[in-house]
Amino acid sequence: MSQPVAKVVQTPAPEPLDAGAKLIQTLAGKVATLRKQRGLSRRVLSEMSGVSPRYLAQLEAGEGNISVLLLQRVASALDVRIEALLTEQTPLDHDVLRVAALYHQAPEEVQQQVCSMLAPQNPRLLRAGRICLIGLRGAGKSTLGARAGEALGIPFVELNREIEEAADMPLPEVMAFYGEVGYRKMEAEALERVSARHDRMVLAVAGGIVTEEDTFAHLLERFHTVWIRTSPAEHMQRVRGQGDHRPMQGNPAAMAHLKDLLQARTPLYARADAQVDTANRTVGSSLNTLLAAVAKHQFLETGR
Incomplete structure (x- = not known):
């Protein structure tokens, strides 16, 4: 006679905590840990904070939804800022x-x-989260920058647009009114503003920013840089495609000038942390290469 086969009962895996439950669990652990580190009993903490011992016990057990005002009292009694109780990081x-x-x-x-x-x-920590695309006009900085920002879920900023907004006039008028020296000063000021405003962003800058020693040094200090490059022919073709025929009109040596400019700036552009060559490639393909470089070099990672 065969023996009955015992049934194996599998215990279902616990469901992952949602964001609210995880926050309450973090809060419970922080309050209990800080109270014990300070050598306080719940009764003493209750007297210091004005929160009942029963409520504190529920709070430390992760069973109480404490109000912000009461939580502020507990934080003050524990001599920490209220945000220290809501993060897993060391206060x-x-x-x-x-x-x-x-x-x-x-x-x-x-x-x-x-x-x-x-x-x-820790130079990487100061740059963490900020990405800047450098290179000559027509390489694809604006197009790739906008799409990369969307893909990464972070803001995209064009520095020249920032300058236009600050001056309240289009870029050609800025150049005509302030000249090259004035424009470069406004460029440096705009770079400082966007650096202070955004911890995480994708920035596109004008091609000549690398020739300004102090501004470029500030850029390299505050941003992970990617050189967006292409062939001279595509540089010229894309600029004309943007509706600007100035590089070719009345200047038969424009291509030679462009090649000389690219050659002169190559050592400066080459200081970038990564490079993306967009020559003879689709926007989608170039974007994938850019995103791969961001992931490979961990440009968005903090604390490294």
Whole structure:
């Protein structure tokens, strides 16, 4: 007579926590850990915060949905900022918070000096999240930059558009009114503004920015750079395709000039962290190469 076969009962895998449940779990762990680190009983913490011991017990068990006002009381009693209870990261100590406050109150030039002093300690951290496309006009910076920003879910900014908005006039008028020197000054100021405004972004800049030593140094310090390049013939063809016939009209030596310009700037463009050659390639193919370079070099990673 055959023996009955025992049935194997499989325990279902626990469902993953949703964002709200994970936040409550993080909050519970942080409150319990900080309370114990400070040697406080729930009763003492209750007296300091004005939150009942029963409510604190529910909070530490991940069973209580505490209001923001009560949570602020608990944070104050534990001598931490309220955001320290809502993140898995180690809370900043008081000295770091004081330095941060001093930095925010300091003039812009002092902030730049501080960043320049700290950058050599971890240069990738200062650039993390920011990507800048450099190269001659017509290589595809604007097209690829806009599509890369959309694909990566981060803002795309053209520095010349930033200059136009600040000057309240189109770029040709900026050049006519302020001249080359004035334009370069506005370019440097615009670069500083967008660096301060965005922690994560894709930026496209004019081809000549690499010839301005200080501005280019600031760019390399604050951004991961990608040289978008193509052949001289495609440079010229794309510029004309944008409706600008100036490079060819009345200038039969335009192609030779373009080649000389590209040759002179190649050592500067080559300082970029990565390169994407768009010659004889579709926009989709070039975009895939750009996104692959971003992933390979971990341009959007922080803390590296």
